[in-house]
Amino acid sequence: MACMDVTRIETIDDPRLDPYARLTDVQLRSRIEPEKAVFIAESAEVIVRAIDGGMQPLSLLTAEKYLPQLNEALAKLHHANPEAPAFVVPERELTQLTGFELTRGALAAFRRPPERSVADVAGGADARLVAILEDIRNHTNVGAIFRSAAAIGADAVLVSPACYDPLYRRAVRVSMGTVFQVPWARIGDDPHDWSRKGIPELHDLGFTVAAMALNDDSIPLDDPRLKQCGKLALVFGTEGEGLSPKTIARCDYTVRIPMQHGVDSLNVAASSAVALWELRPR
Numbered sequence: 001m002a003c004m005d006v007t008r009i010e011t012i013d014d015p016r017l018d019p020y021a022r023l024t025d026v027q028l029r030s031r032i033e034p035e036k037a038v039f040i041a042e043s044a045e046v047i048v049r050a051i052d053g054g055m056q057p058l059s060l061l062t063a064e065k066y067l068p069q070l071n072e073a074l075a076k077l078h079h080a081n082p083e084a085p086a087f088v089v090p091e092r093e094l095t096q097l098t099g100f101e102l103t104r105g106a107l108a109a110f111r112r113p114p115e116r117s118v119a120d121v122a123g124g125a126d127a128r129l130v131a132i133l134e135d136i137r138n139h140t141n142v143g144a145i146f147r148s149a150a151a152i153g154a155d156a157v158l159v160s161p162a163c164y165d166p167l168y169r170r171a172v173r174v175s176m177g178t179v180f181q182v183p184w185a186r187i188g189d190d191p192h193d194w195s196r197k198g199i200p201e202l203h204d205l206g207f208t209v210a211a212m213a214l215n216d217d218s219i220p221l222d223d224p225r226l227k228q229c230g231k232l233a234l235v236f237g238t239e240g241e242g243l244s245p246k247t248i249a250r251c252d253y254t255v256r257i258p259m260q261h262g263v264d265s266l267n268v269a270a271s272s273a274v275a276l277w278e279l280r281p282r
Contacts, residue, residue: 006067006086012093016085019109020061021097025168029112037112039167044073046177047108051076053180056111057084063091066105073106112167118158118198121183122233123205127155128281130207130233131272132187134194134243135162142166143174144269145236150178152276158187158233160194195235195247207233211251212275213243214265218254221278226255232279236272 012021019028019038028038038058041050051057057077062070067088077084089097122130131154136142142164149157159166166172166179187201188194202209208229219225226232235251237243248254257266257274266274 006088008088010090010093012089012097016059017061017087017089017097019059020107025165029165029167038109039112039172040169041108041110041177042106042169042173044070044106046172047073047106048076049177050108050110050172050180051080053177055113055180057081058109058111059084060086060106060108061094062086062088062106063094064088065091069105073108077108116183116185118185118187118201119205121156121185122158122202122207127205128231129154129276129279130156130158130202130231131276132158132160132198132209132233132235133163134160134235134237134247135241136236136238136268137162137164138239139164139168139170140174141239141267141269142168143171143176143179145272146171146175146178146182146184148269148273148276150175150182152273152280154182154276154280157182157184158198159184160198161186161188161191162194193244193246195244195250199247199250202233205231207231208253209233209235209251210253210255211235211237211243211248212256212271213237213248213254214256215248215254218256221255221257221275223253223255226253226279234272234275234279236268236275239268 041047057080060077074086131145131149133145146157146166166184172179188198190196199209210232212234235243235247257271
């Protein structure tokens, strides 16, 4: 058993469990008092990755039967924040809260980190491959793209103002905690036209910017010109609508993944994995 005490609670009605039971992702992400903003991580593995990534834990929630699986997570929680309580509730209460049995046994609340700038995460000399997510409004796709970016070795992920939050609960879960490993930041200040300022900022940092889109003038992903770019930013758009025409017009290239058998496109999470792999620095 990990070297910390646990606090047993009989019902999720306890106000100490508000972050888990009664606050939505939007409420947790407080714009009024950002220093009090919180996000939720699910599963022991993701909790450990969050702590290893420098996130500040506030509390942990689990059921009795999962405690033996949580030694590492509980030890890291206590080391990162000795004041953070570990709450234990009856299994039926935990299932009622989540709507399903937690296969990996735990939730944890963390303080949301301060926002970073584009220059912070992509301005260094070592940053050579960056993914940009324009207005992607699907938590699963956001999380999956982060997981691909981490696995393939992208240096950063930039998200437009209208893109879903990478720290939403489902995005964190689908990413398997890689949102804490890949540096990320918001790019642009206009939800309706992020690229007006965002793309010039990337150019100033030395990036060539390529829009992933099925336009008539798009070049194939294996075009030699793309591999000659010292610093490359790939822009991925929401499914259905794709990228904004304004964004495409401001990019240096428009790029397509060649398809066969009459398939016109891939899911954005799949296309990001293919494109990042093909264009990763060798």
